[in-house]
Amino acid sequence: MKTKKLINSGADAVDEMLQGVLSAHPNHLYAVDDMPRAIIAKNGPRKGKVGLVIGGGSGHEPTFLGFVGKGLADAAAIGNVFASPPPDPIIACAKAVDGGAGVLFMYGNYAGDVMNFDMAAEMLALDDIEARTVLTTDDVAxxxxxxxxxxxxxxxxxxxxxxxxxxCDLLYSFDDVERAARHANSRTYTMGVALSPCSLPQTLKPNFLIGEDEMEIGMGIHGEPGMAREPLKTANEVTDELMDSILREMKASRGDRVAVLVNSLGSTPMMELYIMMRRVKSRLDDAGLVVHTSLVGNYCTSLEMAGASVTVMHLDDDLQRLIDHPCDCAMFTR
Known part of the structure; x- marks a missing residue:
């Protein structure tokens, strides 16, 4: 059975989406000439500043392009649905945001992304642009x-x-930007649960099968296998499973501060996310942890997959300052 999507053609979906994004956010974003998959912040890059280039496959919106703007990422290289961007748009992004202080690549730890971003870094070195990489590795499962x-x-x-x-926006040195990025990654933990599959625009078919009364704990955002497939449970029970894994690994002390994200994988509505947030807050209160900031909504999706994830960042003074720093992006403002 085919799924239903409001698209014109599966082959054109990504490029038409990007055209729509640029039409909607002309004050924040532009695309490099002749490179429509290289999306740049209008007010981000500047001389003497380390440039931050993020990127990856489409289908996770607002990740990645929604977080391009002043105070956050300077550019995003966009790939096909669930596929790494090739080196060309990555290189175009880096050249557009290079302020002479180096360029940091950040993206999820997936083999295709690693290969293409590494290739881009090697080619940029030939033009005397230094690019370093910090991979994100927050998926506890x-x-x-x-x-x-x-x-x-x-x-x-x-x-x-x-x-x-x-x-980057605070004009840290390249070494200090890299150190801050690695520190942030090391103190961030995510666990997710999937309730139903998604379907790619090109196929209009579910990318995995799951029973009507089943859920999968720890499934990846492209449909990668999780830790366990179980009977569907209540919101409190599911949230407890996610939080048990996060709190066990985080090893925080009472009085410590955290940032929390309860994220929809695509089709899970706000009502359900806030029911989960209620339980997350209860668990953190019981652990004696202070919620400094919280986000609830669609932040890193998997097309129309039903399910959610919980992320907790274990804050310290340095991370709190960076999390609180203002940013103005197409789909995220602080």
Whole structure:
């Protein structure tokens, strides 16, 4: 059975989406000439500032292009649905945002992205532009703690990119920007649950199968296998499973501060997200943790997948300053 989408053609969906985004946000964004997949912040890049380039596949909106703007990312390289951008738009992004202080690449830890961003960095070096990489690895479900370098980057991208973008905007040195980005990543934890599949615009067919009364804990944002497939439970029970894994690994002390994101994977409505947020807050209160800031909504989606994720960033003074720093992006303002 085919799914229904408001598109014209699966092959044209990404480029037509980008045209719509640029039409809607002309004060924030523009595309590099002859490179429509290289999206640049109008007010972000400047001389002497480390440039921040994020990127990855489409289908996760507002990640990545929604977080391009002053105080956050300077550019985003956009790939096909669930596919890495090729080197060309990555290189175009880097050249557009290079202020002479270096360019930091940040993206989720996926093999295709690593290969193409690394290739772009090698080619930029030939033009005397130094590009470094910090991978996001916040998905607790995708590898054990002693193999964190193997984990996927998911909704925690929002907080990690935010911290790195603030460091860039505050004119930190390249070394200090990289250090801040790695520190933010190391203190960010995400767990998700999927209730139903999504379908790619090109196929209009579900990308995995799951029973009507089932859920999958820890499923990835492209449909990668999770930790366990279980009978569907109540919102409190599901949230407890997610929070148990996060709190066990975070090892916070009473009185510590956190930033929280309750994120829809696409079709989960705000009502359900706030029911989950209620339980998240209760669990954090019980652990003696102080919620400094919270976000609820669509921040890192998987097309129309039903499900949600919870992200907790374990704050310290440096991270709190970076999370609180103002930003003005197409789809996110602080």
């Amino acid at each position: 995708s590898a054990p703690p002693d193999q964190r370098h193997r984990r996927r980057g998911v909704a925690g991208n929002v907080f990690i990119f935010k911290a790195a973008g603030a460091a």
